[in-house]
Amino acid sequence: MTTIKEETTLITIFGGTGDLANRKLYPAIYRLYAKGFLKENFAVIGTARRQLTNELFRQQVASSITSIADKSQIQEFVSHFYYRSHDVTNQESYKVLLDLSNELDSKYSLKGNRIFFLAMAPTFFNEIAVRLKSEGLVDTEGYQRLMIEKPFGHNLESAQELNDALGLAFNENQIYRIDHYLGKEMVQNVSAIRFANPMIEALWNNRHISNIQVTLAEELGVEERGGYYDNSGALRDMFQNHILQVVSLVLMDYPLSLDKSDIRAEKVRLLRSFDVPEVDEVNNFFVPGQYDANPEDATKYKAYRSEDNVDPKSTTETFVAGKLTSHSDRWNGVPIYIRTGKRLETKKTSIVIEFKNDRPNLFDDSNEQISNTLVIEIAPNESISLNINVKVPGQGLVTQPTVLQTSADSVDPNAPEAYEKVIHDCLRGDATYFSHWDEVALSWQLVDRIYEGWATHPTSLPNYASGSTGPEAANELLAKDGFKWYPLS
Ligand code: NAD
DSSP: OOOOOEEEEEEEEEEETTTHIIIHHHHHHHHHHHHHHHEEEEEEEEEEOOOOOHHHHHHHHHHHHHHOOOOHHHHHHTTTEEEEETTTTTTHHHHHHHHHHHHHHTTTTTTTOOEEEOOSSSGGGGHHHHHHHHHTTTTTSOOOEEEEEEEEOSHHHHHHHHHHHHHOOOGGGGEEEEGGGGGHHHHHHHHHHHHTTTHHHHHHOOOOOOEEEEEEOSOOGGGGGHHHHHTOHHHIHHHHHHHIIHHHHHHOOOOSSSSSHHHHHHHHHHHHHHOOOOOOGHHEEEEEEOEEOTTTTTTTTTGGGTTSOOOOTOOOOOEEEEEEBOOSSSTTOEEEEEEEEEEBBSSEEEEEEEOOSOOOOOOOOOOOOOEEEEEEHHHHHHHHEEEEEEEEESOOOOOOEEEEOOOOOGGEEEEEOOOHHHHHHHTTTOOTTBBBBHHHHHHHHHHHHHHHHHHSOOOOOEEEETTOOOOEEEEEEETTTTOOOOOOO
């Protein structure tokens, strides 16, 4: 049971009329309100370019929560929301925000606690951080925290510039770099599965594990995000952040405690242990892909290059498969395969741990026994399953595979959604499931090298049909080590 502790804060959302705010942030703040984590002592300021009255803004917030809210609570909830139009580059706008913030601070007794959520294009982040400092919005008695979404830079150099600019107004402990994958229940469950089960943790090393596979497969294409995605690609959009964060939680060493600094220290140590391939070796470890039309249904499944706002000659990767290797004592010799992509056969987010299978088979089996695999499925379903061999009932000593699986009933329908968790963690000052700058810098180092390798030795794209399992080269990546991907569906 979670104890309900009421939080006191002012949340200012830059980009308060945008998609992220409406689809994710307002519903998440409402859920925290409905559960009692926010009650009397909170207020939210939305800011964006558009001119809006408080009244119209409240209507917008109300409509973003209608499908989840208790009707009797909506008016009271939205009465805590205020709007000011804002031009990021205009000093006057910040003075207006400062006055409103101070007024709300007294009205709701907010103790000077302030959270600034940047839900707008990253090009504005530097300017906002600098102005928040110069115009005094962060000079309060309480805490000041900055929540910031991906992408954090475009490469190591731009990420460093951004970090330096944010550092003028906020120190590392005040910056909450969101990776909403880390807010997912089953991703957080990885720590429990490992560290609350000595039996599992005892096997969590290169003596017993043959390979690890992390998959973040999407069935959808780029939808309306073609313009953004074409300047990004799968490596920047999914690998640099979500995949490497999930991988580091799965593989990190046993931390001294579950405190954020101990967990971060282990994640950083793990990321530092990954081998960075030489430029000419990159293609042996990382496979880019781009989806083509599906020959059987080219209208429904068109090519990436035919998507809206995408360059018809684009070489942006919509898929990446990779093999990470670590020189840590624990993982030396264990390939860690990752794959992510758009327009794949099915939506699936999973972590598969395959155990070694090198004992002689004592049974009268005609087939090989399966390798034991522990599968943590994060989406679309949440489950943990263990594939094992058992005896076929009856006479004879023959085995067959079976699955021990957590039941679907164990998924709590009231379990917090990822943004609800990340906002709640920030309110509580718990940065465990956010990315530290050291992790971000190490991930960009690897990503920059992969792009360098791909640019030096380009792959012919497109190379997989929309609706398939990805390029053939992704299968070959595992086949040359004697492995294959755990099925997507
Ligand atoms: P959006 O385009 O829907 O919204 C942008 C917001 O910024 C709007 O409120 C707009 O009015 C405001 N804005 C733009 N220029 C401004 C200016 N000069 N001054 C003041 N306000 C200005 O974008 P979004 O989809 O909500 O994304 C916001 C950020 O979050 C982006 O960095 C995006 O990459 C990131 N993100 C979004 C999602 C998502 O689900 N939408 C997911 C992950 C990350």
